[in-house]
Amino acid sequence: MNAGSAAPFTVVTDGGLDVYPTLLNDVPVAPFSVTFGSTSYRMTEITRETLYRELQTNPAHPTSAQPTPQDWLVALQTAGTPEVLAVTISAGLSGSHNAADQARQLLGPGGPRVTLHDSGTLSAAQAFQVHAAVTAAQRGLSVGQAQEWLRAVHQETELYFTIETLEYLRRGGRIGRVQATLGGLLNLKPVVTVDHATGTYTNVGRARSYRGAIQALTEQVTRRYGEGTPLRVALLFGDHPEDADQALALLTARHPVVWSDRTGVNPVLSVHVGPRALGVAAAPGAWPWDR
The missing domain is CATH 3.40.50.10170 (Rossmann fold)
Structure with missing residues (x-):
């Protein structure tokens, strides 16, 4: 509407x-917009599926533009x-x-x-x-x-996300090469949030496996709001929608979920996180104007 x-x-x-x-x-x-080499697409002109295929097959790493x-x-x-x-x-x-x-x-x-x-x-x-x-x-x-x-x-809203590989952040220059290499060697998966004070990314946790990172991410939500707090939950997924199912199941075990919905990460944001990613935006209870 x-x-x-x-x-x-x-x-x-x-x-x-x-x-x-x-x-x-x-x-x-x-x-x-997203650019592969000399070809640019507005985000409305490229599907997530096409982007994932390009990420995995195109030797040119894409750049995104505001x-x-x-x-x-x-x-x-x-x-x-x-x-x-x-x-x-x-x-x-x-x-x-x-x-x-x-x-x-x-x-x-x-x-x-x-x-x-x-x-x-x-x-x-x-x-x-x-x-x-x-x-x-x-x-x-x-x-x-x-x-x-x-x-x-x-x-009152927190956004957390995790990714299967640091490679796309490294290619896009979003994290240092050494950090990406170390993360890759140790197979560590980060849990990232957006700092309220600076509006920039900050790492709040890590896990040794991607499944472990989904668990760590949902535990971070519970730490933030307290177990049993009713939540509104917006889920994000890359090329594995079942990741959102897993996260919602973990959250539902610890919170009454009063609203939830899911969507795929848009093509431009996918450039930085890669094909497999999971995100959760959470906030407590009803909307401010409904209280």
């Missing part, structure tokens, strides 16, 4: 978002409302927020009034914030009220 012209403002986001069918995530998107100011301009101009709330991937992880700011300046006096909001996160946790913003718009509330909800959702 789109924010629509009847709402006081439109929500727009970028390709850092992973979309959940049961959340209000159907909004205009400024897309990221939306350009022009990409943002197109997304902002589709709004059709006097105000736009643009929710971006963490500025600590991408220059998308800066590109959105440039686009805002290009709009000129005839364009909508644009408020930029740095989500401080990405993926499933960004999906929670987009859902909050669209909910506010649909209820006829102000951009200011929406931002209060966004901050509340960010504060």
